[in-house]
Amino acid sequence: MSEEREQIRKAQAGDSHALAILLQSHYSMVVRYLIKVTMEPHIAEDIAQDTMMKAMEKIKLYNGQSSFSSWLMTIATRLYIDMLRRKKREKLWLDQEAALRKIKWHMARQGEDWPEVLDAVHSLPYEYRIPIILKHYYGYAYDEIARMMSIPAGTVKSRVFHGLKTLRKELNADEE
Template sequence: MTGASRPHPDHRRSDRAVAATDGPARPGRPPAGAGPGRNADQIDHQADAWLVGKAQLGSIEAYEVLIRRHRDRIHRIALRMLGNRDDAEDITQDVVIQVWTALAGFAGDSMFTTWLYRIVVNRCITHLKRRRHDTPLEDPDLARSPGADAQAEARDRLRAALAALAGLPADQRAPIVLIDIEQLSYDEAASILGVSEPTVRGRLSRGRRQLAETMREWT
Protein backbone atom coordinates (compact mmCIF):
# COMPACT_ATOMS: atom_id res chain seq x y z
CA MET A 1 0.00 0.00 0.00
CA THR A 2 1.44 3.41 -0.94
CA GLY A 3 0.47 6.94 -0.02
CA ALA A 4 -0.57 7.70 -3.58
CA SER A 5 -3.20 4.97 -3.62
CA ARG A 6 -4.79 5.87 -0.29
CA PRO A 7 -7.97 7.98 -0.49
CA HIS A 8 -7.74 11.18 1.54
CA PRO A 9 -9.78 11.14 4.74
CA ASP A 10 -12.43 13.81 5.10
CA HIS A 11 -10.87 15.59 8.06
CA ARG A 12 -13.90 17.87 8.36
CA ARG A 13 -16.14 14.98 9.40
CA SER A 14 -15.54 15.50 13.07
CA ASP A 15 -18.56 13.84 14.58
CA ARG A 16 -20.30 11.94 11.84
CA ALA A 17 -18.69 8.68 11.20
CA VAL A 18 -16.95 7.03 13.94
CA ALA A 19 -19.14 4.50 15.65
CA ALA A 20 -17.26 1.29 16.27
CA THR A 21 -18.14 -1.49 13.86
CA ASP A 22 -16.98 -5.02 13.24
CA GLY A 23 -15.42 -6.27 10.04
CA PRO A 24 -12.09 -5.86 8.28
CA ALA A 25 -10.39 -2.45 8.00
CA ARG A 26 -12.87 -0.77 10.36
CA PRO A 27 -12.31 0.66 13.82
CA GLY A 28 -14.12 -2.13 15.66
CA ARG A 29 -13.65 -2.19 19.41
CA PRO A 30 -10.91 -0.42 21.35
CA PRO A 31 -8.15 -2.49 22.94
CA ALA A 32 -9.06 -4.28 26.13
CA GLY A 33 -7.74 -3.28 29.51
CA ALA A 34 -9.07 0.25 29.83
CA GLY A 35 -10.63 -0.42 33.19
CA PRO A 36 -9.87 1.10 36.59
CA GLY A 37 -6.33 0.80 37.83
CA ARG A 38 -4.67 1.03 34.42
CA ASN A 39 -2.28 3.89 33.68
CA ALA A 40 -4.18 6.42 31.56
CA ASP A 41 -1.18 7.34 29.41
CA GLN A 42 -0.43 3.68 28.74
CA ILE A 43 -4.05 3.08 27.74
CA ASP A 44 -3.98 6.11 25.43
CA HIS A 45 -0.81 4.89 23.73
CA GLN A 46 -2.29 1.41 23.36
CA ALA A 47 -5.43 2.89 21.82
CA ASP A 48 -3.32 4.99 19.45
CA ALA A 49 -1.30 1.94 18.40
CA TRP A 50 -4.47 -0.03 17.78
CA LEU A 51 -6.03 2.75 15.70
CA VAL A 52 -2.80 3.23 13.76
CA GLY A 53 -2.81 -0.46 12.88
CA LYS A 54 -6.38 -0.25 11.61
CA ALA A 55 -5.64 2.92 9.65
CA GLN A 56 -2.58 1.31 8.07
CA LEU A 57 -4.90 -1.39 6.78
CA GLY A 58 -6.93 1.32 5.06
CA SER A 59 -9.61 2.25 7.58
CA ILE A 60 -10.47 5.91 7.10
CA GLU A 61 -12.85 5.70 10.05
CA ALA A 62 -10.04 4.56 12.35
CA TYR A 63 -7.88 7.40 11.08
CA GLU A 64 -10.63 9.92 11.76
CA VAL A 65 -10.88 8.66 15.33
CA LEU A 66 -7.11 8.90 15.69
CA ILE A 67 -6.98 12.47 14.39
CA ARG A 68 -9.95 13.53 16.49
CA ARG A 69 -8.05 12.37 19.58
CA HIS A 70 -5.11 14.66 18.77
CA ARG A 71 -6.44 17.48 16.61
CA ASP A 72 -6.81 20.00 19.45
CA ARG A 73 -3.18 19.61 20.50
CA ILE A 74 -1.99 19.72 16.88
CA HIS A 75 -3.77 23.05 16.51
CA ARG A 76 -2.52 24.40 19.86
CA ILE A 77 1.10 23.58 19.04
CA ALA A 78 0.75 25.16 15.60
CA LEU A 79 -0.91 28.28 17.04
CA ARG A 80 1.77 28.80 19.68
CA MET A 81 4.54 28.14 17.18
CA LEU A 82 3.14 30.37 14.42
CA GLY A 83 1.19 33.02 16.31
CA ASN A 84 -1.55 33.24 13.72
CA ARG A 85 -4.83 31.38 13.85
CA ASP A 86 -5.29 31.12 10.08
CA ASP A 87 -1.76 29.78 9.62
CA ALA A 88 -2.29 27.33 12.47
CA GLU A 89 -5.47 26.03 10.87
CA ASP A 90 -3.72 25.65 7.52
CA ILE A 91 -0.89 23.70 9.14
CA THR A 92 -3.39 21.53 11.00
CA GLN A 93 -5.17 20.61 7.76
CA ASP A 94 -1.84 19.94 6.04
CA VAL A 95 -0.71 17.70 8.90
CA VAL A 96 -3.95 15.69 8.76
CA ILE A 97 -3.29 14.90 5.10
CA GLN A 98 0.46 14.39 5.47
CA VAL A 99 0.06 11.95 8.36
CA TRP A 100 -2.49 9.93 6.39
CA THR A 101 -0.19 9.60 3.39
CA ALA A 102 2.87 8.87 5.55
CA LEU A 103 1.20 6.51 8.01
CA ALA A 104 2.13 3.38 6.08
CA GLY A 105 5.77 4.16 6.81
CA PHE A 106 5.27 4.53 10.56
CA ALA A 107 6.97 1.46 12.03
CA GLY A 108 6.06 2.05 15.67
CA ASP A 109 9.66 2.64 16.77
CA SER A 110 8.40 5.58 18.84
CA MET A 111 5.04 6.54 20.29
CA PHE A 112 2.60 7.73 17.65
CA THR A 113 2.34 11.09 19.42
CA THR A 114 6.11 11.61 19.19
CA TRP A 115 6.02 10.93 15.45
CA LEU A 116 2.91 13.08 15.00
CA TYR A 117 4.15 16.11 16.94
CA ARG A 118 7.51 15.93 15.13
CA ILE A 119 5.60 16.39 11.88
CA VAL A 120 3.65 19.33 13.36
CA VAL A 121 6.75 21.12 14.68
CA ASN A 122 8.71 20.55 11.48
CA ARG A 123 5.87 21.95 9.38
CA CYS A 124 5.71 24.98 11.65
CA ILE A 125 9.47 25.58 11.52
CA THR A 126 9.42 25.33 7.72
CA HIS A 127 6.54 27.81 7.63
CA LEU A 128 8.39 30.22 9.92
CA LYS A 129 11.46 30.11 7.69
CA ARG A 130 9.35 31.01 4.67
CA ARG A 131 7.48 33.81 6.41
CA ARG A 132 9.16 37.18 6.20
CA HIS A 133 7.78 38.67 9.40
CA ASP A 134 6.46 37.09 12.54
CA THR A 135 3.04 38.32 13.60
CA PRO A 136 2.23 38.69 17.30
CA LEU A 137 0.70 35.58 18.76
CA GLU A 138 -3.03 35.63 19.28
CA ASP A 139 -4.60 34.44 22.47
CA PRO A 140 -7.18 31.84 21.35
CA ASP A 141 -9.53 32.78 24.21
CA LEU A 142 -9.03 36.52 24.31
CA ALA A 143 -11.59 37.44 21.68
CA ARG A 144 -14.20 35.34 23.44
CA SER A 145 -13.52 36.68 26.95
CA PRO A 146 -16.55 38.50 28.38
CA GLY A 147 -15.85 41.90 29.91
CA ALA A 148 -12.45 42.18 28.28
CA ASP A 149 -12.38 45.96 28.86
CA ALA A 150 -12.41 45.36 32.60
CA GLN A 151 -9.38 43.11 32.28
CA ALA A 152 -7.13 45.48 30.34
CA GLU A 153 -3.99 44.94 32.40
CA ALA A 154 -4.28 41.16 32.30
CA ARG A 155 -5.01 41.31 28.58
CA ASP A 156 -2.02 43.53 27.89
CA ARG A 157 0.26 41.33 29.99
CA LEU A 158 -0.89 38.22 28.13
CA ARG A 159 -0.39 39.87 24.77
CA ALA A 160 3.08 40.97 25.81
CA ALA A 161 3.94 37.41 26.84
CA LEU A 162 2.65 35.98 23.57
CA ALA A 163 4.52 38.63 21.58
CA ALA A 164 7.68 37.79 23.54
CA LEU A 165 7.20 34.12 22.69
CA ALA A 166 6.75 35.04 19.03
CA GLY A 167 10.04 36.92 19.18
CA LEU A 168 12.06 33.87 20.17
CA PRO A 169 14.00 31.86 17.59
CA ALA A 170 12.09 28.78 16.49
CA ASP A 171 14.58 26.43 18.15
CA GLN A 172 13.90 28.09 21.53
CA ARG A 173 10.20 28.59 20.97
CA ALA A 174 9.55 24.91 20.24
CA PRO A 175 10.82 23.57 23.62
CA ILE A 176 8.80 26.21 25.48
CA VAL A 177 5.66 25.27 23.57
CA LEU A 178 6.18 21.53 24.06
CA ILE A 179 7.43 21.51 27.67
CA ASP A 180 6.10 24.64 29.38
CA ILE A 181 2.78 24.94 27.56
CA GLU A 182 1.92 21.39 26.45
CA GLN A 183 3.57 19.80 29.52
CA LEU A 184 5.47 17.14 27.61
CA SER A 185 8.52 15.53 29.19
CA TYR A 186 12.07 16.59 28.32
CA ASP A 187 12.64 13.15 26.82
CA GLU A 188 9.59 13.31 24.55
CA ALA A 189 10.36 16.89 23.50
CA ALA A 190 13.91 15.80 22.61
CA SER A 191 12.55 12.93 20.52
CA ILE A 192 10.09 15.22 18.75
CA LEU A 193 12.77 17.79 17.98
CA GLY A 194 15.36 15.19 17.00
CA VAL A 195 18.01 16.46 19.42
CA SER A 196 19.50 15.29 22.70
CA GLU A 197 17.84 16.00 26.03
CA PRO A 198 20.73 18.28 27.15
CA THR A 199 20.25 20.29 23.95
CA VAL A 200 16.55 20.67 24.69
CA ARG A 201 17.32 21.78 28.25
CA GLY A 202 19.83 24.33 26.98
CA ARG A 203 17.44 25.78 24.41
CA LEU A 204 14.63 25.87 26.94
CA SER A 205 16.82 27.65 29.48
CA ARG A 206 17.88 30.29 26.95
CA GLY A 207 14.30 30.79 25.83
CA ARG A 208 13.06 31.17 29.39
CA ARG A 209 15.79 33.72 30.17
CA GLN A 210 14.88 35.73 27.09
CA LEU A 211 11.19 35.65 28.00
CA ALA A 212 11.96 36.71 31.57
CA GLU A 213 14.07 39.60 30.30
CA THR A 214 11.38 40.73 27.90
CA MET A 215 8.67 40.47 30.56
CA ARG A 216 10.69 42.16 33.33
CA GLU A 217 8.64 45.36 33.16
CA TRP A 218 5.52 43.34 33.98
CA THR A 219 6.92 41.81 37.18
Protein backbone atom coordinates (compact mmCIF):
# COMPACT_ATOMS: atom_id res chain seq x y z
CA MET A 1 0.00 0.00 0.00
CA SER A 2 1.41 3.39 -0.97
CA GLU A 3 2.25 5.93 1.72
CA GLU A 4 -0.48 8.33 0.49
CA ARG A 5 -3.12 5.61 0.60
CA GLU A 6 -2.06 4.75 4.11
CA GLN A 7 -2.36 8.42 5.14
CA ILE A 8 -5.83 8.55 3.56
CA ARG A 9 -6.91 5.39 5.38
CA LYS A 10 -5.66 6.77 8.71
CA ALA A 11 -7.28 10.17 8.06
CA GLN A 12 -10.60 8.53 7.27
CA ALA A 13 -10.31 6.59 10.52
CA GLY A 14 -10.02 9.88 12.42
CA ASP A 15 -6.23 10.35 12.65
CA SER A 16 -5.90 14.15 12.57
CA HIS A 17 -2.10 14.00 12.25
CA ALA A 18 -2.37 11.84 9.11
CA LEU A 19 -4.98 14.24 7.70
CA ALA A 20 -2.73 17.23 8.40
CA ILE A 21 0.22 15.57 6.62
CA LEU A 22 -1.99 14.62 3.67
CA LEU A 23 -3.44 18.10 3.21
CA GLN A 24 -0.11 19.84 3.80
CA SER A 25 1.51 17.75 1.08
CA HIS A 26 -1.11 18.93 -1.46
CA TYR A 27 -1.67 22.52 -0.32
CA SER A 28 0.91 24.25 -2.50
CA MET A 29 -0.28 22.38 -5.61
CA VAL A 30 -3.86 23.53 -4.94
CA VAL A 31 -2.71 27.14 -4.39
CA ARG A 32 -0.65 27.15 -7.60
CA TYR A 33 -3.62 25.78 -9.54
CA LEU A 34 -5.97 28.39 -8.08
CA ILE A 35 -3.53 31.24 -8.80
CA LYS A 36 -3.56 30.20 -12.45
CA VAL A 37 -7.36 29.99 -12.46
CA THR A 38 -8.17 33.14 -10.49
CA MET A 39 -5.17 35.29 -11.46
CA GLU A 40 -5.48 36.74 -7.94
CA PRO A 41 -3.13 35.24 -5.31
CA HIS A 42 -5.14 36.40 -2.28
CA ILE A 43 -8.35 34.87 -3.65
CA ALA A 44 -6.43 31.71 -4.53
CA GLU A 45 -5.19 31.46 -0.94
CA ASP A 46 -8.71 31.94 0.44
CA ILE A 47 -10.18 29.27 -1.82
CA ALA A 48 -7.29 26.91 -1.08
CA GLN A 49 -7.96 27.26 2.64
CA ASP A 50 -11.67 26.66 2.04
CA THR A 51 -10.72 23.62 -0.03
CA MET A 52 -8.69 22.18 2.82
CA MET A 53 -11.52 22.84 5.27
CA LYS A 54 -14.00 21.11 2.96
CA ALA A 55 -11.59 18.18 2.53
CA MET A 56 -11.30 17.89 6.32
CA GLU A 57 -15.08 17.81 6.64
CA LYS A 58 -15.57 15.34 3.77
CA ILE A 59 -12.51 13.08 4.04
CA LYS A 60 -14.70 10.08 4.85
CA LEU A 61 -16.51 10.57 1.52
CA TYR A 62 -13.31 10.22 -0.50
CA ASN A 63 -13.73 6.87 -2.26
CA GLY A 64 -10.43 6.47 -4.09
CA GLN A 65 -11.97 6.37 -7.57
CA SER A 66 -9.74 9.28 -8.54
CA SER A 67 -6.41 10.38 -7.16
CA PHE A 68 -6.49 12.37 -3.95
CA SER A 69 -5.08 15.39 -5.78
CA SER A 70 -7.90 15.18 -8.35
CA TRP A 71 -10.42 15.08 -5.52
CA LEU A 72 -8.89 18.22 -4.00
CA MET A 73 -8.80 19.97 -7.39
CA THR A 74 -12.48 19.14 -7.89
CA ILE A 75 -13.33 20.68 -4.52
CA ALA A 76 -11.23 23.78 -5.33
CA THR A 77 -12.79 24.16 -8.77
CA ARG A 78 -16.33 23.89 -7.42
CA LEU A 79 -15.62 26.41 -4.66
CA TYR A 80 -14.23 28.85 -7.23
CA ILE A 81 -17.24 28.43 -9.54
CA ASP A 82 -19.60 28.94 -6.56
CA MET A 83 -17.72 32.14 -5.69
CA LEU A 84 -18.07 33.42 -9.28
CA ARG A 85 -21.80 32.69 -9.27
CA ARG A 86 -22.22 34.46 -5.94
CA LYS A 87 -20.31 37.50 -7.22
CA LYS A 88 -22.43 37.56 -10.38
CA ARG A 89 -25.65 37.53 -8.32
CA GLU A 90 -24.30 40.24 -6.02
CA LYS A 91 -23.32 42.43 -8.98
CA LEU A 92 -26.72 41.98 -10.59
CA TRP A 93 -28.43 42.90 -7.32
CA LEU A 94 -26.21 45.97 -6.84
CA ASP A 95 -26.83 47.06 -10.44
CA GLN A 96 -30.59 46.68 -9.96
CA GLU A 97 -30.50 48.64 -6.71
CA ALA A 98 -28.53 51.45 -8.37
CA ALA A 99 -30.99 51.52 -11.27
CA LEU A 100 -33.92 51.67 -8.84
CA ARG A 101 -32.37 54.62 -6.95
CA LYS A 102 -31.79 56.40 -10.26
CA ILE A 103 -35.39 55.83 -11.38
CA LYS A 104 -36.79 57.03 -8.03
CA TRP A 105 -34.63 60.17 -8.21
CA HIS A 106 -35.74 60.81 -11.81
CA MET A 107 -39.43 60.32 -10.92
CA ALA A 108 -39.16 62.62 -7.88
CA ARG A 109 -37.40 65.25 -9.96
CA GLN A 110 -40.29 65.21 -12.43
CA GLY A 111 -42.81 65.39 -9.58
CA GLU A 112 -44.17 61.91 -10.31
CA ASP A 113 -45.25 59.44 -7.65
CA TRP A 114 -43.34 56.25 -6.83
CA PRO A 115 -45.78 54.07 -4.90
CA GLU A 116 -44.43 51.74 -2.22
CA VAL A 117 -45.86 48.83 -4.14
CA LEU A 118 -43.29 49.42 -6.91
CA ASP A 119 -40.51 48.80 -4.40
CA ALA A 120 -42.13 45.47 -3.60
CA VAL A 121 -42.59 44.68 -7.30
CA HIS A 122 -38.91 45.48 -7.86
CA SER A 123 -37.94 42.84 -5.28
CA LEU A 124 -39.65 40.10 -7.31
CA PRO A 125 -37.65 37.99 -9.77
CA TYR A 126 -38.03 39.30 -13.33
CA GLU A 127 -40.07 36.20 -14.28
CA TYR A 128 -42.86 37.53 -12.05
CA ARG A 129 -42.13 41.24 -12.27
CA ILE A 130 -42.52 41.59 -16.05
CA PRO A 131 -45.94 39.89 -16.38
CA ILE A 132 -47.33 41.76 -13.35
CA ILE A 133 -46.24 45.13 -14.69
CA LEU A 134 -47.54 44.38 -18.19
CA LYS A 135 -50.86 43.11 -16.82
CA HIS A 136 -51.58 45.52 -13.98
CA TYR A 137 -49.77 48.70 -14.99
CA TYR A 138 -50.29 48.57 -18.75
CA GLY A 139 -53.44 46.44 -19.02
CA TYR A 140 -52.20 43.87 -21.52
CA ALA A 141 -54.14 40.61 -21.83
CA TYR A 142 -52.51 37.34 -20.82
CA ASP A 143 -52.26 36.24 -24.47
CA GLU A 144 -50.48 39.46 -25.44
CA ILE A 145 -48.03 39.10 -22.57
CA ALA A 146 -47.44 35.47 -23.54
CA ARG A 147 -46.51 36.55 -27.07
CA MET A 148 -44.23 39.30 -25.78
CA MET A 149 -42.41 36.91 -23.48
CA SER A 150 -42.55 33.86 -25.80
CA ILE A 151 -44.14 31.68 -23.14
CA PRO A 152 -47.57 30.01 -22.87
CA ALA A 153 -50.50 32.12 -21.61
CA GLY A 154 -50.99 29.63 -18.77
CA THR A 155 -47.45 30.32 -17.60
CA VAL A 156 -48.16 34.06 -17.65
CA LYS A 157 -51.31 33.54 -15.55
CA SER A 158 -49.39 31.38 -13.11
CA ARG A 159 -46.57 33.89 -12.78
CA VAL A 160 -48.98 36.77 -12.23
CA PHE A 161 -50.89 34.75 -9.63
CA HIS A 162 -47.78 33.63 -7.72
CA GLY A 163 -46.13 37.04 -8.04
CA LEU A 164 -49.19 38.80 -6.62
CA LYS A 165 -49.39 36.25 -3.83
CA THR A 166 -45.76 37.00 -2.94
CA LEU A 167 -46.41 40.75 -3.12
CA ARG A 168 -49.39 40.49 -0.79
CA LYS A 169 -47.32 38.59 1.76
CA GLU A 170 -44.50 41.11 1.53
CA LEU A 171 -46.75 44.16 1.75
CA ASN A 172 -48.77 42.68 4.62
CA ALA A 173 -45.54 41.85 6.48
CA ASP A 174 -44.44 45.47 6.10
CA GLU A 175 -47.72 46.69 7.63
CA GLU A 176 -47.42 44.46 10.72
